[in-house]
Amino acid sequence: MTGEEMHALVERLYPICRSITGDGVRRTLEIVGEHLPLDVHEVPTGTPVLDWAVPKEWNIHDAYIKDPSGRRVVDFRRLNLHVVGYSVPVRGTYTLEELRPRLHTLPDQPGLVPYRTSYYSETWGFCLSQKTLDGLDEGPYEVLIDSTLADGHLTYAEHVVHGDSDEEVLISCHVCHPSLANDNLAGIAVAVALAARLESPRFTYRFVFAPGTIGAITWLARNRDRVGRIRAGLTLACAGDPGPLTYKRSRRGDAGIDRVLAHVLAGRPHTILDFSPYGYDERQYCSPGFDLPVGSLTRTPYAGYPEYHTSGDHPGFVTAEAMTETLEVLREAVRVLERDARYRNLSPYGEPQLGRRGLYGSLGGRSDTQEAQLAMLWVLNQSDGGHSLLDVAERSGLPFDAVAEAAAALEAAGLLEREGS
Amino acid sequence: MTGEEMHALVERLYPICRSITGDGVRRTLEIVGEHLPLDVHEVPTGTPVLDWAVPKEWNIHDAYIKDPSGRRVVDFRRLNLHVVGYSVPVRGTYTLEELRPRLHTLPDQPGLVPYRTSYYSETWGFCLSQKTLDGLDEGPYEVLIDSTLADGHLTYAEHVVHGDSDEEVLISCHVCHPSLANDNLAGIAVAVALAARLESPRFTYRFVFAPGTIGAITWLARNRDRVGRIRAGLTLACAGDPGPLTYKRSRRGDAGIDRVLAHVLAGRPHTILDFSPYGYDERQYCSPGFDLPVGSLTRTPYAGYPEYHTSGDHPGFVTAEAMTETLEVLREAVRVLERDARYRNLSPYGEPQLGRRGLYGSLGGRSDTQEAQLAMLWVLNQSDGGHSLLDVAERSGLPFDAVAEAAAALEAAGLLEREGS
């Protein structure tokens, strides 16, 4: 998938009104399913999941605030952020004074509409720009929220690429945000592109597309016996804004995935953050009972850009170039995960004679030793069974790929033996 | 006690001629005893204490150098620093030439009188400003030191606030310096103020007011079976100068007290120094046989200001504001010591649903998550039995108090259980 194709997917998914349950999630997964085979799961309302229960299902058809002339001054059909997520149905006439406590604006960003939800407390409300609010007179206004909140299901999906090993790499994207492009349609698009190119991997790759918090909790509740297989994981979000890449470490701080991401990001502008228990679903994966090796990859992180959770996070805010770079980093990370291993030097006393085996330039005395030859020396020196190729790459400052290629050449020459991983 | 009351105590104690033994210490402890109940200990001369023996008791009534006209050109009654501490009695007539080897000045600070002692080698001498010395003619001078150096006692005192636990927190102040205000009347005054406000603590707090070196050695010799109970301690000195606070770590370097002080100082201008075996009585508490978790809290540290051990260290050099800040830091440190504990999250799989329990704002989507809510997430995430609240505060960057309040709320909601400490 090219950057342009990822961007087109973002644009196609953008108008759908998603929430933590309901038809918006289903429609989103249908479109993702055109790219990847998905297992879609429907979990009934009321199902206990860890400390929570699956909530009622919410769907919405229309909503507006009409002024006395009948004009929709706030119109769900033009922007689905206008309704507070999970608003209960309402139909009535209200003065502006009566409406005010239910109207959410961003006074410091007067042109933008905020994104608000009220999943676990039954209420209703509207979001609008401060500018729009400032232009309203006293009313009265005709108000409609044509929604349903009733027993139903929570929907999530999985795409699995089976590898030689049943150890798993988890990529988790939240799919519950309505018309917000970077958060998280860009993450979904990049995950789709990554999944599309995985072929015959060593590890099993599991992509989880689920609503935030309750979706991850539901997945964890239904997969408690599987999580021990997770060797590495990432939550993937905010994958398309123009800011530099950001990796937030897992709770462990030194898990394999933490070292892999630090290595693949090293040559680019980037930020590495320590774990914190807020952000995306790493909150759930890294809760102390699970404590999984799951970090979070974003560009500008959670709540770190002015457009975050506003109408400013539209498809024009994310770029094909940014999504392409995010994808490339993920692919490099996959390459490291796939190829990393510990080796043992079978000729550990002194350097083996590489020249005799055709592995070394024959003309000595030159100082411009090549990267490939340095990589061979590093791999031989460090391969005492205690160091992985990633260890070697970190210590030597050489790119992982150069180190892995050196190891392959040395293994082919009978100088190196792979340790049980 | 207010800053002004602490300063008034410094002024009241200032004129007394203290030394490592004698009536000056006794009078000082009497005045301290007006504020706090004290156990005063008298240990006879010659008593073996660790590698030392309690020295003879020194007292002094008068001392001077009179010029041929009978004028006291150096007068103990005007400033007790003028006599070298522990000077043996002397009465005689000397030329300036004869006196010179016994006259101590500060040529680089010509207006200040130095502080000198000779506890363990019987001699005598005077301290005076270089300016005064430069104004003296050849004499002869009538010299008197009306002192006694004889078998007697070493005096020290303890004030104990009993807590629920017999684990102890030690606060140790030296009380042997004559008219020096910052070193250490300010430390004594702040200790008195701290002790006055401790009520029903968890730990037992022991305040030791003892002469430097030999007093701490004497206390240690008489409490060898008690020192194992010391959970944390501080020597407190130079608590009133206008410089920023300084914490010197214990010999261990990572004792609880070291982490507590680093945390409570973090929001203020301050310096943290590694342990070194000179300074105040942490030298004794941190000798390798004891190796107690005792650090040192000062403002400008030992020997770090030009007025140190000179007549410039008078009550005008210390301020009520500085002592108030020192006291506040000590109180914060006590709060951390008292409240720190390890907890266990009773709902460790995923985040528990805080909203259901009234612990979380109900309107989602906003990015201005509150400190109290962050603190709850951090406490839940880290409470696996292996991390204390101070660990959580350090890792999260949140104030300890916010973390402790979050833990209390979560414990009340049945989500957290305190581990045996």
Added chain:
Amino acid sequence: MTGEEMHALVERLYPICRSITGDGVRRTLEIVGEHLPLDVHEVPTGTPVLDWAVPKEWNIHDAYIKDPSGRRVVDFRRLNLHVVGYSVPVRGTYTLEELRPRLHTLPDQPGLVPYRTSYYSETWGFCLSQKTLDGLDEGPYEVLIDSTLADGHLTYAEHVVHGDSDEEVLISCHVCHPSLANDNLAGIAVAVALAARLESPRFTYRFVFAPGTIGAITWLARNRDRVGRIRAGLTLACAGDPGPLTYKRSRRGDAGIDRVLAHVLAGRPHTILDFSPYGYDERQYCSPGFDLPVGSLTRTPYAGYPEYHTSGDHPGFVTAEAMTETLEVLREAVRVLERDARYRNLSPYGEPQLGRRGLYGSLGGRSDTQEAQLAMLWVLNQSDGGHSLLDVAERSGLPFDAVAEAAAALEAAGLLEREGS
């Protein structure tokens, strides 16, 4: 040996055509043997040594390229770098076109002749300056390399200074480079000077003068049962250029020798590099099967200066001053190795009374505590059996010599006891 004497030794050794075998090495060792008794070892061609075999012996008598007028445009007798090391014999007439693939120059340093070898692949070639090459017309040229490559021996030598202990300190210099002064005649000269002054040491000092790579491999192959005795070691090279000293850590990174060199270099301009598996014979000593505590001391390191492996590395490039400083650092390192030990404070409860033992100034109150007294306090405080004098020097920031002298004084006073090392 003075700096001038070391420089004179460099000048005397400079004209000899050394290689990894042959009479050049033998003649070099004869001259070194005038300064130090040497055990010279001759190992026959074909002897298996670790993964290698001793190569054929190479000797050369003359070599040139003569232009049609009979003038030697490239002349081995003027500079032995002109012949690629280990060139097979050749005699013939060639046009410039035919010769070109066998002519090595440095286009970016057009006035300098490069140093090239071809030890393990039978070929021949010449090295010349780009300037000379640019002045050549098409020829034809008469070409001679009057060399022999035949069964013979590899020659290396050892000088051993026996100590009280059979634990060894290894100093290893490569002796295979022809007319290159800094690399490594300066290293040889400094090693000779160091060896000349070692008297009755605690450890046994072994100086190995051997050709690079194959020499170290040969020595290791013949001393596999001895290497366990090596407590510390250094490869010594590039010891005379004007750049600052550089220490490259052993593979272990925290071996004793690594800490010793960091300490003795601390007061000088210097660089410390992490281990890397290229450079000098530390490559062999630090191969994973041996993993010896051997670092590398140079001034400007391997391949780090423009004159490296060119005719610019002549005796004028190295200075007596630089070699003197290198030697002084080695002597300091030897002093630390020899004197470092762990001690136990026999009076560990509180500070012992130093004044009573004549170890402390008697007049208290002064803030200008002396280095010697600080050193005593540090040694007493840290001597719990777990810290060596070097640990104390590192933690205190005091010079090792001051710490060692304090320990000696305290031991003499019965306050300290040396632990079994």
